[in-house]
Amino acid sequence: MSSITLVVDGRPIEVPEGTPTLLDALRDVAGATSVKDGCSPQGQCGCCTVLVDGAPRVACVTPVRRLAGREITTYDGLDPDRRQAWTDAFLATGASQCGFCTPGIVCRLEGLAAKTAARTPGPPSATAPSGPTEQPDEADPPPAAQLQAPAVHRALAAHLCRCTGWQTITEAAVGLGNLEPPRRDAEATARASFRAVLEGGTAQAVGADVVAGRAGFAADTAPADAAVVVPGGDGGWTVADTLAQARLDFGKVQGRRSTVSAEPPLAVPEGEWAVRLATSWVEPAYLETDASWCEPGGEPATPLANGGAFGGKLDTRLPDGFEGAADAARRWADRLGRPVRVVLSREDVVRYGAKRPPIAAGLNADGTGRVRVGWSGDADPTPVIDRIASVLPSAEVEVTPIPGPPTSPELRDAGWAEAQALAVALAGTRPEAVEVTAPEGGRALITAFGPDGIDVSVSAGAVLDEVVLRSYCIGAVHAALGWVATEGLAVDDDGEPQDLTIRSFGILRSADLPPISITIDDDVAEDPAVPASGAVFAAVAAATWSAAGFTPAWPLGALPWAARR
16 A cells, blocks of 8 residues: 655654544554544544644644645654743643643744744744743833733634633743643642532543643554444444545545524513523534544543533433443444444534533512423433522522433533523622622632633632633633533434534634633632632633623623624
8 A cells, every 4th residue: 555754743744645634644644642532533622733844733724635744743852942942831721621722722832932033033932932031020111022911812713622711822932931730749730630629510620731742642542453333324333444544435524604593492481571591502622533543341441531521411312222332342342342442523512412401481579480491311400490599599490391402400500600690680689799609618709800801800719729720710711701601502402413513612712712711719729629610610601791781682792892883
């Protein structure tokens, strides 16, 4: 078989001529696991970004046949000093949580830094530090080659991140070479990881390996000889030796974005209500698609390697009744008698992944009224009912079956956050005065809310690690703002999702966000550590709705200050 020679991270790699994309060549032939597959072949998430002859390129839409003799640089092939500088910057600001998107973002920003330096006369300054440099005086202008926020925002438009809320990434890029990372010993690292676990709800590592994308993702750790099994094809599944071959064999069709708008699937109960709200379907849009692998007779690798997509992966339902990727990997490994890797495509995640239950509520001024919870699938809705009742004890809560993808109580504060927003609406609270206390004790108080900035005061008990806590709270601001203002998933009357690309879901870009300030309350530092980002999520959602005048449907269609212009 003829082949094409690529130079990957300084070494020649022979790639079979039929290999479709650079992403396939890098992962399946070169073994470059820092190059992630978040949406292939949509080319929209940026997780597979590498440098081709020094310029950022999205690998999943780059044909191998065009790259003979070209220099390909992945995150792992960056100059060690540059890689360390980026690692230090990301650790200093908390710019990486799960770490799945980070290597691609670093490659993009490294390309931007090189381009900026090439256009700048004189020494490259902070763009190419050989080590830590002194912090410039605040009165001095930034070095000419130092990355500036507007350019960083433009570069990040090619990427998605669902954890950090963008701001910490921008801070890392702008401060590159001038930021001191936390110096954590083993005990401090354990505290930081525990804070991340509190906020994310599942196992979470903190450190340089996370920035490098080495957080144990199942698709990266499977044996090289594992068969690949994917949903699709005759019998509901297809088996092949590589992911590219499996998708080719069953004729995978790339998802498209529909022209259908996301509309609430439930009507507000009839009545004259003081407060009305109907929410739409929302796609969690976590970047690491569900994946697992298993040996025959063994235990499958968890799809929750480093973070659980804030509950998004816990109730995935697959063809043949398989309860998620891990269950499918175990059963297919036993069936085939060989190691098996199960990997969902972006389209699979949209079709089979669990969604936040839509609600429709009508409330009287005294808190009485009705809240309808839309439900699809076999997960238990009781936790959602109980959460709503804990905030709105006088309202009647009912479950209404609806056609659609599976719903789950595991999605971030499902039911509770909506109920908090309804309570704020009943009180008529201004956005800059919204305060929410979570059941675990975490508290969030909005003190400023608008296009010039969002300020949140946070109480979380023992802080454990300020960088990690701040990062999760900023991420919660981004998630809540987008959820209420712009995010939605179009689902037709038969329950079929119509939006199948990761750019279809209205996720806010880096450039869309106002500056976010998180003030951490030290007065409760002696108290037990409690999660706080859930309270931030609910408070910002309520404040966003308040700023829009409590319009009776989500998403609003735009950020509230944009809607007023």
